Amino acid sequence: MAEFDKTKGYQAQEDVFFDDGREIELLHFVYGKPDIEDVRGSPSRVLQAIDEFARTKKYLMNVGEDKGRIVTDLIAEVKPQTMVELGGYIGYSCILFGDAVRKAGGKRYFSLERNPEFAAVIASLVDLAGLSEVVKVIVGSSDVSIKRLHYSGALQHIDLMFLDHYKPAYTTDLKLCEELKLVTPGSVMAADNVIKPGNPPYLEYVRSSVQEKRQALEKSEAGSGPDARFKDRTANQYAKRQGQEKLDASVKGNPNLVYESKLTNSFEPTGEPDGVEITRCVGEEK
Numbered sequence: 001m002a003e004f005d006k007t008k009g010y011q012a013q014e015d016v017f018f019d020d021g022r023e024i025e026l027l028h029f030v031y032g033k034p035d036i037e038d039v040r041g042s043p044s045r046v047l048q049a050i051d052e053f054a055r056t057k058k059y060l061m062n063v064g065e066d067k068g069r070i071v072t073d074l075i076a077e078v079k080p081q082t083m084v085e086l087g088g089y090i091g092y093s094c095i096l097f098g099d100a101v102r103k104a105g106g107k108r109y110f111s112l113e114r115n116p117e118f119a120a121v122i123a124s125l126v127d128l129a130g131l132s133e134v135v136k137v138i139v140g141s142s143d144v145s146i147k148r149l150h151y152s153g154a155l156q157h158i159d160l161m162f163l164d165h166y167k168p169a170y171t172t173d174l175k176l177c178e179e180l181k182l183v184t185p186g187s188v189m190a191a192d193n194v195i196k197p198g199n200p201p202y203l204e205y206v207r208s209s210v211q212e213k214r215q216a217l218e219k220s221e222a223g224s225g226p227d228a229r230f231k232d233r234t235a236n237q238y239a240k241r242q243g244q245e246k247l248d249a250s251v252k253g254n255p256n257l258v259y260e261s262k263l264t265n266s267f268e269p270t271g272e273p274d275g276v277e278i279t280r281c282v283g284e285e286k
């Protein structure tokens, strides 16, 4: 693994590091650039402007360049027709990966974002980047949006999914996608932040054999709260807007799907170690 380039480090993450007005400040920063007309229509220039804000003004919880490259390489390999991201924030991953999907010949990038203010920021920056034909921003909780997109026929299969939202929801949303047959053999998942802050229940699930998953399902007593292995800070990250989060404990998934899963180590844009778990669905046992 290459070293982290300290000259590119984001500002340090504060105690309150989002939803304090900085997302709108970012919009003013980007649209106030003297060369804004050269930025228009250029995904890489929009990303540069976002990075500049996060390096010189305030931290932003973006995937960043290093982990971003892991996923853009994956997009070039998988060539997804349809890619879904869970958690869009201000649109960094959406612009980086939506552009990569378009370059790889793909048709659709769905960005699912629960906070309507953040979703509006994503839509504005996606438009600025000239990606509105490929990217659809979907406002709402990921599980509700996945179901609606599925039942409306707008989403029939997920070729590649980037998980980067409420950490305890990674496993329940993956299981939901399995149940709806959106994730089938051939689907690939890339999960962010599996080192920082970490996601033991998700890693356990995607690294389990079919046999282990069937056994776990038989003795499953999952409640609607987050798994106790998450730290309070992670479990309550969105409490300001959401209060006590509830997860759908009735979602069983499809334990018969065979996964091959591997961690790629990398860095947060601040330079802290993190990793992306890449999981390939390679078959289904009957």
Ligand SMILES: C[S@@+](CC[C@H](N)C(=O)[O-])C[C@H]1O[C@@H](n2cnc3c(N)ncnc32)[C@H](O)[C@@H]1O
Pocket (backbone or CB within 6 Å): 061, 062, 063, 064, 085, 086, 087, 088, 089, 090, 091, 092, 093, 094, 112, 113, 114, 115, 118, 140, 141, 142, 143, 164, 165, 166, 169, 238
């Ligand atoms: C780490 S940020 C996403 C960063 C983004 N993927 C990037 O790299 O540019 C997580 C985002 O997920 C959103 N989020 C959290 N839980 C969600 C849920 N259940 N459904 C949809 N969005 C959610 C938050 O509002 C936040 O904007």
